Amino acid sequence: MLRLALAIAAALLIQAAPLPSLTTPAAAAAGDVTKSHDYPGVGRFKGSVITGYDVKDFDAATLQAAPFKDGQATDPRKIEGRIVRIAYRTGAGPSILEVSRNFESQLANAGFETLLACDVDVCGGIPFTEAIGVLPVPQMWVDGFDYRYYAGRKIENGHETYASVLVSKNNDDIVAQLTVAERDAMQNKMVDAAAMAKGLGESGHIALYGIYFDTDKATLKPESRPTLDQIAKLLSGQPELSVYIVGHTDSQGAPAHNLELSRRRAEAVAEDLVRSYKITRTRLNTAGVGFLAPIGSNATDAGRALNRRVELMQP
Structure with a gap:
């Protein structure tokens, strides 16, 4: 009984221990792709470099708000507006779960409510990753047998924003993609x-x-x-x-x-x-x-x- 109690206490301490905070550097870190930077208020896992960066003033992104069932999406959310995709690579050491939890914690602090947080089996395996728009190799890598996914949403001053994080592995490196979709009407850029x-x-x-x-x-x-x-x-x-x-x-x-x-x-x-x-x-x-x-x-x-x-x- 004493051994069981000690094990439970240790588990509680691990759960209560604060996660390492994500960093939010003011300038691009050494090794980042050119003209890239972190999404304001979110940042990156310590020691990461940006390997892919894509910002569209108006585009569409699909996030999954529920696990797949029988290989099919059950709650896909297609958001049109300003879309930001940032891919990161972190060297060997941290786990997929650690990197993902840090992003999840940071997004929660930024006001996002969780829609979905899942690992491979719960998410829906390989078909799930195939339905997520990730940046191409070598900017981002996805192992369909080893990943974690998070999607969240926040509404602030009537403005709706979605965010997702896909964390996976490439050899010993941890790779992650943050996607932020700011729902908005398309601005009319046509001038006749x-x-x-x-x-x-x-x-x-x-x-x-x-x-x-x-x-x-x-x-x-x-x-x-x-x-x-x-x-x-x-x-x-x-x-x-x-x-x-x-x-x-x-x-x-x-x-x-x-x-x-x-x-x-x-x-x-x-x-x-x-x-x-x-x-x-x-x-x-x-x-x-x-x-x-x-x-x-x-x-x-x-x-x-x-x-x-x-x-x-x-x-």
């Missing part, structure tokens, strides 16, 4: 030719957010076509109009690199207008000012999103 003409006439410039590039690249993405159509419509309707196309970035990364990247992005827009719409090249001046003309705070994700833009300016 009439709005462009009005902006140029009233203030001499207009910011365009419907022109898209991959991170750190100057190749136009197909989603840019509707906005390019409207720029071409504006220029075709006013043959005497010449414009400056000005590229802008946020402040993350080396200043000289950002200046060059913003210039190349402006050039990419001009080249497409000439090639696809037969706009005379002499009507299109280009410049890149990098981070030097912010309209939002580069200390926040929302501000950086405002600063990443292309502007039309009238000379």
